[in-house]
Amino acid sequence: MQWETVIGLEIHAQLATKSKIFSGASTAFGAAPNTQACNVDLGMPGVLPVLNKEAVRMAVTFGVAIDAEIGQRSVFARKNYFYPDLPKGYQISQFELPIVGKGEVDIELDDGFCKPVGVTRAHLEEDAGKSLHEDFHGMTGVDLNRAGTPLLEIVSEPDMRSAKEAVAYAKKIHQIVQYLGICDGNMQEGSFRCDANVSVRPLGGPLGTRAELKNLNSFRFLERAINIEVERQIDLIEAGGAVVQETRLYDADKDETRSMRSKEEANDYRYFPDPDLLPVELDADLIETIRSAMPELPDAKRLRFAEVYGLSEYDAAVLTASKDLAEYFEQVAKVAGDAKLAANWVMGELSGSLNKAGLDLSESPLSAETLGGMLLRIVDKTISGKIAKQVFEAMWAGEGEADQIIEAKGLKQITDTGAIEAVVDGVLEANPEQVANYRSADEKKRPKMLGFFVGQVMKQSKGKANPQQVNELLLKKL
Amino acid sequence: MSLERSDVEKIAHLARLAVSDDELEAVTSDLSNILNLVEQMETADTEGVEPMAHPLHMTQRLREDEATEQDQRNLFQSLAPLTDEGLYLVPRVIE
Numbered sequence: 001m002q003w004e005t006v007i008g009l010e011i012h013a014q015l016a017t018k019s020k021i022f023s024g025a026s027t028a029f030g031a032a033p034n035t036q037a038c039n040v041d042l043g044m045p046g047v048l049p050v051l052n053k054e055a056v057r058m059a060v061t062f063g064v065a066i067d068a069e070i071g072q073r074s075v076f077a078r079k080n081y082f083y084p085d086l087p088k089g090y091q092i093s094q095f096e097l098p099i100v101g102k103g104e105v106d107i108e109l110d111d112g113f114c115k116p117v118g119v120t121r122a123h124l125e126e127d128a129g130k131s132l133h134e135d136f137h138g139m140t141g142v143d144l145n146r147a148g149t150p151l152l153e154i155v156s157e158p159d160m161r162s163a164k165e166a167v168a169y170a171k172k173i174h175q176i177v178q179y180l181g182i183c184d185g186n187m188q189e190g191s192f193r194c195d196a197n198v199s200v201r202p203l204g205g206p207l208g209t210r211a212e213l214k215n216l217n218s219f220r221f222l223e224r225a226i227n228i229e230v231e232r233q234i235d236l237i238e239a240g241g242a243v244v245q246e247t248r249l250y251d252a253d254k255d256e257t258r259s260m261r262s263k264e265e266a267n268d269y270r271y272f273p274d275p276d277l278l279p280v281e282l283d284a285d286l287i288e289t290i291r292s293a294m295p296e297l298p299d300a301k302r303l304r305f306a307e308v309y310g311l312s313e314y315d316a317a318v319l320t321a322s323k324d325l326a327e328y329f330e331q332v333a334k335v336a337g338d339a340k341l342a343a344n345w346v347m348g349e350l351s352g353s354l355n356k357a358g359l360d361l362s363e364s365p366l367s368a369e370t371l372g373g374m375l376l377r378i379v380d381k382t383i384s385g386k387i388a389k390q391v392f393e394a395m396w397a398g399e400g401e402a403d404q405i406i407e408a409k410g411l412k413q414i415t416d417t418g419a420i421e422a423v424v425d426g427v428l429e430a431n432p433e434q435v436a437n438y439r440s441a442d443e444k445k446r447p448k449m450l451g452f453f454v455g456q457v458m459k460q461s462k463g464k465a466n467p468q469q470v471n472e473l474l475l476k477k478l
Numbered sequence: 479m480s481l482e483r484s485d486v487e488k489i490a491h492l493a494r495l496a497v498s499d500d501e502l503e504a505v506t507s508d509l510s511n512i513l514n515l516v517e518q519m520e521t522a523d524t525e526g527v528e529p530m531a532h533p534l535h536m537t538q539r540l541r542e543d544e545a546t547e548q549d550q551r552n553l554f555q556s557l558a559p560l561t562d563e564g565l566y567l568v569p570r571v572i573e
Contacts, residue, residue: 024546033564038547054543141565
């Protein structure tokens with residue numbers, strides 16, 4: 001039988017506010033346990049939540065970016081369940097009337113096609129705390145610093161048909177929230193979390209029963225977990241079994257998904273409107289202000305890079321993968337005055353060196369101005385592309401700006417014909433045999449043989465002779 | 479609408495309320511009565527009336543995004559039965 005996979009994603013994006021969604025406690029990452037959990041976050045008696053304006057603005061920004069319906073009137077609800085990292089016994093979330101309604105994003109597939117994926121809704125909610133299960137003498141330790149951190153839960157339609165599509169969608173949302181500056185996108189720190197609803201069905205048949213996969217804290221795990229779960233479900237059904245609706249945890253070490261039975265019975269959240277919070281009404285002006293302040297989004301930037309800089313589709317996509325990289329590239333291109341050269345160096349030497357050193361672009365030892373400054377010296381023919389690699393390495397090692405290094409190491413390209421000619425003459429004189437061979441050789445074999453002389457000249461000139469001039473002079477003299 | 483005992487047992491469990499067997503019958507009948515009242519209210523003609531999410535005809539005021547709270551961990555943790563290295567300790571909950 002031919003099976004079809006159906007996937008929907010729930011993405012929790014932590015909003016990059018300074019304070020919590022309903023309290024004035026800080027949201028900074030990495031503070032000592034419980035030092036950023038105030039009486040509102042702890043659910044002390046008598047406290048009241050007050051909604052953070054910036055969280056609302058960020059949610060609306062996302063909605064506008066994906067061209068979604070914006071809930072001009074939205075309501076907060078209590079989602080009730082018991083867990084030690086949820087002090088109030090309920091999470092403040094939204095149920096009916098979320099702040100962002102139906103929208104859509106386009107994902108690019110490997111075959112170059114675009115596919116629209118529906119966003120059902122996106123709602124504001126507070127995060128829970130963190131439970132630590134190790135090393136507390138058989139007890140669980142609870143850190144409530146994260147409790148009350150604003151989240152935007154983005155729920156997709158079940159529009160994806162493979163793990164690859166799910167990853168493409170997740171990456172797209174990841175890219176959008178980072179471009180908008182509403183989420184730092186850090187998956188290791190849990191600022192961007194994905195849950196996947198996965199089911200299989202006979203091709204074109206009615207929807208099958210779904211399992212919800214959790215603990216997918218990288219795009220690689222997301223893809224891996226979905227593929228494994230699909231295999232499990234198909235094997236199960238083909239063996240005469242049935243998929244049960246449940247939450248399954250992905251275990252990356254064992255590379256398997258397994259049932260989280262204990263959560264099953266609790267799946268009755270008894271939502272009701274939170275009486276502590278009044279309905280939120282957005283005025284049309286706010287939405288308009290947000291719309292007019294919308295930054296350039298990834299798709300638009302990609303198209304502009306291809307068009308304005310003459311980059312290939314692929315290069316444009318790589319360079320716009322993150323806003324930081326795109327801005328870095330544009331600055332390098334501006335300083336160097338040659339976009340294609342800038343693209344090659346940013347995607348080549350720079351990305352390679354960052355990868356090798358395990359560094360993020362934000363930690364790059366080379367600023368865009370520094371790299372651009374070196375490329376400018378290639379453009380104005382002060383150095384060759386080959387010498388530039390030496391200069392790059394020296395800059396990477398912190399030896400200064402390109403001009404200083406070129407000066408200090410005497411790397412300036414020799415373009416003085418007389419000087420190059422002297423080296424060429426010396427090489428020809430020192431290798432009479434090779435010269436004779438060359439002259440008697442077949443026309444077709446000559447280009448290959450010329451390489452020997454070029455190599456010798458470059459060696460003698462320590463790589464500084466202008467390669468084009470070397471070639472021309474050699475051809476003339478031979 | 480009348481509730482079954484088992485409904486009440488389930489609701490009590492979800493709310494982590496200990497309702498003893500003696501109380502169950504009375505609670506079941508009380509809750510059923512409340513639901514009956516709601517049912518009666520539902521017969522009122524609400525044609526053209528906008529549903530309310532809150533009894534007050536007001537909208538939510540918003541806070542500026544500023545971290546204004548001081549660290550009061552020691553004060554809060556003086557109420558907790560057990561803490562260690564700044565963490566609240568609770569009976570082990572891992573599955």
